[in-house]
Every structure is written in C-alpha cells, then in structure tokens.
Amino acid sequence: MASTTSPPPSARHQPKVLIFPFMSKGHTIPLIHLAHLLHTHHNLAITFFTTPLNSPSKRASLSASQAELVELPFPTDVDGLPPGIESTDKLPSMSLFPPFLHASRFLKPHFERELAHLLARADVRFIVADSFLGWAQTSASTLGVPGFAFYGMGNFATLASRVVAVDRPHARVASDDEPFSLGAWGGPLADVTLTKSELSWPFHDPDPVRPLKAIVIRSGLEVSSCRGVIVNSFYELEPRYVDYWNERFCPPLYNVGPLCLAVPVRQSGPTEWSGWLDMKREQNRPVLYVSFGTQAEVSETQLSALAAGLENSGVDFMWVVRRPVPGLAGFEARVRERGLVVHEWVDQVSVLGHESVRGFMSHCGWNSVMESVCARVPLLAWPMMAEQFMNARLVVDELGIGLGVRARDGKRRGFVEAEEVERMVRELMVGEKGRVAAERVEEAGRAARGAMEAGGSSERCLGGLVGLFCGDGLGSLVANC
Numbered sequence: 001m002a003s004t005t006s007p008p009p010s011a012r013h014q015p016k017v018l019i020f021p022f023m024s025k026g027h028t029i030p031l032i033h034l035a036h037l038l039h040t041h042h043n044l045a046i047t048f049f050t051t052p053l054n055s056p057s058k059r060a061s062l063s064a065s066q067a068e069l070v071e072l073p074f075p076t077d078v079d080g081l082p083p084g085i086e087s088t089d090k091l092p093s094m095s096l097f098p099p100f101l102h103a104s105r106f107l108k109p110h111f112e113r114e115l116a117h118l119l120a121r122a123d124v125r126f127i128v129a130d131s132f133l134g135w136a137q138t139s140a141s142t143l144g145v146p147g148f149a150f151y152g153m154g155n156f157a158t159l160a161s162r163v164v165a166v167d168r169p170h171a172r173v174a175s176d177d178e179p180f181s182l183g184a185w186g187g188p189l190a191d192v193t194l195t196k197s198e199l200s201w202p203f204h205d206p207d208p209v210r211p212l213k214a215i216v217i218r219s220g221l222e223v224s225s226c227r228g229v230i231v232n233s234f235y236e237l238e239p240r241y242v243d244y245w246n247e248r249f250c251p252p253l254y255n256v257g258p259l260c261l262a263v264p265v266r267q268s269g270p271t272e273w274s275g276w277l278d279m280k281r282e283q284n285r286p287v288l289y290v291s292f293g294t295q296a297e298v299s300e301t302q303l304s305a306l307a308a309g310l311e312n313s314g315v316d317f318m319w320v321v322r323r324p325v326p327g328l329a330g331f332e333a334r335v336r337e338r339g340l341v342v343h344e345w346v347d348q349v350s351v352l353g354h355e356s357v358r359g360f361m362s363h364c365g366w367n368s369v370m371e372s373v374c375a376r377v378p379l380l381a382w383p384m385m386a387e388q389f390m391n392a393r394l395v396v397d398e399l400g401i402g403l404g405v406r407a408r409d410g411k412r413r414g415f416v417e418a419e420e421v422e423r424m425v426r427e428l429m430v431g432e433k434g435r436v437a438a439e440r441v442e443e444a445g446r447a448a449r450g451a452m453e454a455g456g457s458s459e460r461c462l463g464g465l466v467g468l469f470c471g472d473g474l475g476s477l478v479a480n481c
Contacts, residue, residue, distance in 0.1 A: 014045040015470040016122045018145070019067075020111070022130035023054060023074075023104065024088040025294055026367055027152045030232045031128065032061045033259035034150075039065040041262075042466045044125075047118060049111065053086040064263075070118075072110040078103040089294045094385065101215055105135060112139045119143060125469045128230055134222030146469060147226040148254070153366045154233045155241040155253060156398065157390040162249065163189060165217070170196045170204075177411055185248075188240035197413040198389035224251065228465075232257040232370060234451035234458050237399070237444060256462040258370040261452045266347050273318060276340045277354045280316055285338070286358035288380075288429055289351055290319040293365050296384045300325055302415060307331045309421020310339065315429045318357075320346055352377050358438070359428045364391040376445035378402050378437035380428045382416065389413070401441040403428050 019035055021028040031048075038044045046067040050058045051074040059069055074086045080099035085091060088100060118124055126146040129136035137147040151158055160182055164170065169180045179193040196204055223229070228251045235242055235255050246252045280287050290310070292298060298306075304327050310317050311331060316338040321328070324343055332341050348368070351357060352375035361380040362368045369391055372379050379402030381392035389412060395402040405424050407414030428434040451458040 013123065014043065015125045016045040016047060016118070017125060017470070018047045018049070018115070018118070018127040018129075018140075020049040020127065020129040020133055020136050021150070022088075022132040022152075023051060023086055023100075024152075026365055027130050027132070027150070028054075028058070029367060030152070030257070030259040031130075031150060032058070032065075033262040034128065034230070034256070035062060035065045035067055037256075037259065037262035037462070038466070039067070042463075042470065044466070044470055045122070047122070047124075049114070051086045051107075053084070070114050072107045072114065075103050075106040078106070091295075094295060094297060098215070101132060104133060107133075108135050108139060111136060112143075115139060115143055115145070119145070126227070131223050131229070132219055134219030137226045138222050141225065148228050148230050148465075149223040149226050149251070150230045150232075152232070153387045154369070154391065154394065155231060155238040155245065155255070156394045157366070157387040158229070158231070158253065159241050159245050160189065160192070160194070160390050161387065162245075164194075164199065165220070170194075170199065187244040187248075189244075192393070194390070194393070195412060197411065198383075198393075200386050200389075226251050228252045228254050231255045232259045232366065234258060234448055234456075235461075236447040236451060236457060237373070238394070254461050254465060255451075256458045256465075258374050258448050258452065258458075260349060260367070260371050261374055261449060265349060265353060271346075273340060273342050273346055273351070274354075277318065277351070277356050281354070281356040285316045285356065286429060287354075287356045288315050288317040288359040288361060288425060289357050289377075290317055290361040291346075291348065291368075292363040292382070292384065293368065294322065296363050298384070300327055303328065305416065305418040306421055308418035309425060311335055312418065312422045313425040313429075314338075315425050317425075318342065318351070349375070359425075359434070361425070361428075364388040364395060366391055369395060370448075373401065373441060373444045374448050376438075376442045378428060378434060378441045380405065380424055383412075399440065399444065400437060401444055402437050403433055 017038055019031050021031040035046045035048060039046050046065050047070060048058060048062055048067045049070050049072060052071050055069060055071050076083050078099055081096060081103055088097060091100060124145055126148060127140045128148045128150050131149045131151050140147045163182050163185060167184055173180045176197040177195050179195055182189040182192045231253050233255050234257055242253055242255060303325050307328055318340045320342045349371055352360060352371055357377055359380060360372045360377045361382060364381045364383045365388060379395050381395050381402050381404040383389040383392040392404055396404040403424055405416050405420055407416050450456050
C-alpha cells in the first residue's frame with residue numbers, strides 16, 4: 001500500500017504538477033530543483049513520487065516546495081537484487097543496475113492506483129517522469145495526463161545516444177578502440193567520432209536483441225509518445241544539438257536549466273573542509289577539487305596512482321573519497337599542508353562556489369558539469385561510466401571549458417598513470433591550456449545565469465510550457481523559443 005503525505009490546504013485547488021524521478025541521486029536532485037522552481041516561480045502545487053527508503057531525504061529536500069510526497073512500495077523479491085536497496089547509490093556494485101532497473105517496473109500498478117486517486121481530488125495538469133520510467137508515460141497518457149520525460153544528460157549526449165542506438169555505427173568496427181563516425185546523419189555530428197570503449201551499458205553492445213538492452217529500448221519507445229523531454233541544460237551551451245534534434249526528432253527537447261540555479265546556495269555551518277578552503281583563500285593558494293560522484297567504482301590501484309599524481313603535482317587539492325582506503329593513510333599525512341582528503345558528504349555546489357577552488361577533477365556526470373559551469377570552474381575530465389565519456393567530449397573538444405586525462409597508450413578508458421594525473425593537474429591549474437579553459441568556462445557561466453534570469457532562454461521555455469498547461473492556455477510549446 002502506498003503512503004501519502006498530505007499537501008497543505010492551500011494547494012488543493014492549485015494546478016498540480018506530478019514529478020517522478022528515477023531512484024538515483026543524480027536523477028533525483030535536478031527534479032527536486034525543478035519542483036522548487038515550479039512552486040516558487042509559478043505557484044504550482046507539486047506531488048513527488050518516491051519509495052519508502054528514499055522518502056526521509058526527499059521530504060527534507062522538498063520542504064521549501066511544500067510538495068506532497070507519495071511513497072510507492074519497492075519490490076523486495078527481485079532476482080539478483082539484494083533486499084533493502086531502493087536507490088542506485090546503495091547498490092554494492094553497478095553491475096546490479098540491470099536488475100534494479102527491471103525492479104522499478106514493478107512500481108507501475110502502485111503508481112497507476114495513486115495517479116487515479118490524485119486525478120479524483122486534484123487539478124493535475126502534467127507529469128514529469130524520468131526516462132528510465134518510460135512506463136509512467138504510458139500510464140499517464142492512458143488516464144489523460146500530458147507527460148514530459150526527464151533525461152539526466154545534456155543535448156549532445158542525448159543526440160549521440162540516439163544515433164548510436166538507431167544507426168549502430170559501432171557494429172562496423174573491429175575493436176573497442178577503433179574510432180567510428182557519428183556523421184551518417186550529418187549536421188553537428190558530422191565530425192564527431194567515438195570508440196566502443198566510450199560507450200557504457202547497454203549501448204556498447206551493437207546487438208539490438210540483448211535482453212538488457214531491450215529494457216532501455218522499450219523505455220525509449222514509451223517515452224517517444226510524450227509531449228517533450230525536459231533537459232537540465234541551457235540553449236546557449238549546446239545550440240547546434242538542440243536545433244538539430246528539434247528539427248528532425250520527437251519528442252522535442254525543452255532546455256530549462258541549469259536547475260542547480262533554481263535553489264539558493266545552502267547555508268551550512270562551519271566544517272573541516274570549509275575552514276580549510278577559507279585558509280587556502282587567505283594564503284592565496286588555488287585549490288583543485290577532486291570528486292567522482294557517488295557511484296563511480298575506482299580500484300585501490302587507481303586510487304593510489306591518483307594519489308601519487310596529486311602529491312607530485314605540487315598543487316593544493318581537496319579530494320572527496322567515499323570511504324577510507326588503507327593505502328592512503330601515509331599519503332594523507334604527507335600532504336596535509338596542501339591537501340585535504342574528506343571521507344564525508346560535502347555540498348558540492350558550495351565547494352565549487354568557494355573563491356579558492358579553481359579547478360574540478362570530475363567524472364563528468366551531467367549534474368557535476370552543470371554545477372561546474374555555473375560556478376565558472378574549469379574541469380579536468382575523467383569519465384568512468386554511463387554517458388560521462390560523451391559529456392567529457394563536449395566539455396573538452398566542443399566547449400573547451402576543461403581538459404581531459406588519458407589512459408595508457410592514449411586510450412579514452414582504462415588505467416590512468418600517476419604521471420598523466422600529475423601532468424594534467426598542473427596543466428589545468430597553472431598551464432596555458434588551463435588558463436584558456438578558465439576563460440571559456442567564465443563565459444559559459446555568465447550565459448548559464450542569463451538563461452535562468454527573467455527573459456532568458458530557459459526561463460522563457462519553462463514559462464511557455466507552464467502557461468500552456470497550467471495558466472490561461474496562451475503559453476507556447478516552441479522548444480527554447
């Protein structure tokens with residue numbers, strides 16, 4: 001049985017928007033920001049779907065949005081999935097993502113029942129559901145609710161993934177490191193090449209009939225009939241890819257971000273890391289922030305090479321490591337004057353916004369890219385999974401707002417030597433290429449804030465959508481007009 005927290009009385013007659021994120025921190029956070037934006041700027045009531053074990057953190061994050069929270073029971077007996085896991089962040093290994101994704105489909109009957117109850121008592125105008133939950137679009141459409149999908153990546157990766165899935169250019173190469181072209185469809189991808197090593201599950205395998213790939217393809221087909229795709233990016237960052245998609249494909253892309261700018265920066269009390277960054281500011285010592293998110297799986301051997309590269313670079317750094325690594329104990333003592341290793345959660349937006357932070361070594365998850373752009377901090381791209389390799393291509397090769405590390409033999413994926421870490425850290429923080437990247441990310445950051453301000457491209461895009469479905473019907477569904 002689903003559990004529901006009641007909305008405030010004032011919300012019962014407001015136009016209501018439903019939001020259903022995939023059970024993953026990286027997919028949920030931007031939709032929490034979207035909920036805040038829709039409530040505070042457009043006076044809409046919000047209902048947010050989640051699961052019982054995810055509910056406490058969502059309730060706290062959504063308090064400013066006065067959102068109604070609906071809990072859907074997560075299945076407990078799925079083959080291959082340990083019990084008690086309701087978020088990808090809790091998976092012991094990302095190899096368990098396929099059964100987790102399969103398990104999420106068992107939420108469908110509970111979702112449909114709660115949706116019917118909501119329609120009977122509230123003025124529901126539309127739903128935004130994660131693209132991994134494509135079945136929610138079908139359920140909503142059946143009950144007459146307009147649906148929008150949310151993609152947890154940018155426009156370039158969305159378009160490139162579409163070409164790879166449909167055209168399968170990687171089926172025509174012999175090895176994981178042989179480049180293949182995305183130029184068969186022309187347009188902005190005409191000069192783009194990738195390798196199979198840069199494609200993660202399920203797209204690395206060109207066989208279209210693999211069972212696991214079928215799950216994602218089915219979700220894509222379910223999403224294809226929705227009204228549009230909400231993208232956490234802004235038109236000025238990727239205009240060629242937005243235009244190309246919207247001229248040729250459906251559903252259209254609506255860029256309404258960067259959504260991290262929709263909420264005020266968290267004001268937290270002093271911490272060890274904030275005090276350390278303050279000290280570096282007083283010393284006029286620029287800091288490299290190092291973090292690979294919550295899901296990247298990095299071997300102890302690779303962590304040791306990273307540590308050696310940081311130590312030998314001579315650069316001050318703050319490195320967030322999810323759990324203590326035995327081999328790093330001596331390292332932490334040796335670098336304590338210029339390096340801080342943090343084993344706890346940090347507010348990344350606050351870290352990137354600190355005046356002393358001048359570079360970000362990142363896995364290039366899309367949220368991290370957006371947060372770095374908004375903070376005007378250049379990136380050192382070290383992609384590891386999902387669409388991160390495509391994001392890194394955009395950051396380094398297209399936008400020039402960062403540099404990238406290379407694995408052995410110049411490959412895109414694989415073990416990165418300590419010497420490569422040392423070389424690229426220095427180049428980003430004190431080299432000429434790093435200086436150019438800093439200038440370009442400064443420009444991109446100004447454009448990002450302009451997009452979210454009154455009259456900006458993202459503000460107009462979301463405002464037109466809301467006006468059409470929740471206002472006087474005079475809004476516009478012209479994507480990023």
